[in-house]
Amino acid sequence: MSILNKPLTRRQALACLTIPFGPPLLASIYGFGVEPRTPEVERVAVSLENFPGKLNVIHLSDLHIQKDSLIMRRVVALSNALEPDFVFITGDLVEKPEELPVCLRLISQLKYKHRIYFVPGNWEHWSGTLADGLITKLESRGIRTLYNEGEVIKWMRGEFFLVGIDDAYYGNPDIQNAFKYQPNDLCTILLSHAPMGVFSAQLFRCDLVLAGHTHGGQVNIPGFGAVTTPPGSGPFEQGLYDVKRSKVYVNRGIGTSVVPIRIMCPPEITYMTIKGV
Numbered sequence: 169m170s171i172l173n174k175p176l177t178r179r180q181a182l183a184c185l186t187i188p189f190g191p192p193l194l195a196s197i198y199g200f201g202v203e204p205r206t207p208e209v210e211r212v213a214v215s216l217e218n219f220p221g222k223l224n225v226i227h228l229s230d231l232h233i234q235k236d237s238l239i240m241r242r243v244v245a246l247s248n249a250l251e252p253d254f255v256f257i258t259g260d261l262v263e264k265p266e267e268l269p270v271c272l273r274l275i276s277q278l279k280y281k282h283r284i285y286f287v288p289g290n291w292e293h294w295s296g297t298l299a300d301g302l303i304t305k306l307e308s309r310g311i312r313t314l315y316n317e318g319e320v321i322k323w324m325r326g327e328f329f330l331v332g333i334d335d336a337y338y339g340n341p342d343i344q345n346a347f348k349y350q351p352n353d354l355c356t357i358l359l360s361h362a363p364m365g366v367f368s369a370q371l372f373r374c375d376l377v378l379a380g381h382t383h384g385g386q387v388n389i390p391g392f393g394a395v396t397t398p399p400g401s402g403p404f405e406q407g408l409y410d411v412k413r414s415k416v417y418v419n420r421g422i423g424t425s426v427v428p429i430r431i432m433c434p435p436e437i438t439y440m441t442i443k444g445v
């Protein structure tokens with residue numbers, strides 16, 4: 169009998185299967201089971217003209233909380249250890265209304281020196297939570313929603329203007345109303361779930377935009393970038409961009425949507441230090 173006709177042993181058969189299917193199998197195990205549960209802190213420093221002093225912010229986005237998962241407990245612990253001045257959350261808390269109580273309990277555990285600010289994303293519309301009193305529920309936990317409005321924040325020896333809009337792609341953004349009371353000379357930070365909000369904000373002074381929505385694409389190929397990003401992402405994937413007069417930071421988000429996978433695109437807690445030029 170030639171070696172080609174000899175029956176394979178169990179180990180040889182397993183080896184034959186592992187060579188072609190092993191790497192995709194390992195990538196799947198990692199992409200579905202490991203990376204989505206492994207949040208990373210991205211430290212970002214931004215200098216803005218006329219910003220009064222120094223500010224440390226935690227920026228979270230696209231939580232997509234489904235249950236009291238290990239990842240969210242890690243996110244809360246990592247965020248609290250950084251002792252931020254403010255926490256900014258740019259939308260997409262949950263996908264189903266029944267998941268909201270768990271989400272509210274988890275984000276109520278976030279610690280900060282001053283306040284949490286929130287703006288809605290597309291899922292606040294699709295889940296029905298925004299129409300069902302989300303803003304009031306957040307307010308009762310001390311979380312301020314900036315729904316097409318802004319406020320002047322006294323900071324160190326000066327002030328800055330913090331403004332938020334409804335989701336720029338699927339929501340009802342009203343940029344004119346949001347910026348209506350913008351003081352002429354104050355450094356301005358915009359919270360916008362969809363990064364495309366930066367384009368309409370160019371009518372006003374807008375020094376920095378904090379956004380999410382893209383999830384960073386969830387799967388990244390080195391040298392290529394995100395495999396795909398959701399509608400409303402525009403040209404943005406993740407990280408820091410310059411758009412005309414504004415800097416734009418796009419957070420990769422915490423959760424996943426549609427397919428629960430992340431490869432080379434871990435969940436992100438942004439720890440941003442903002443200071444004046």
Ligand SMILES: [Fe+2]
Nearest residue numbers: 260289290381
């Ligand atoms: Fe979104």
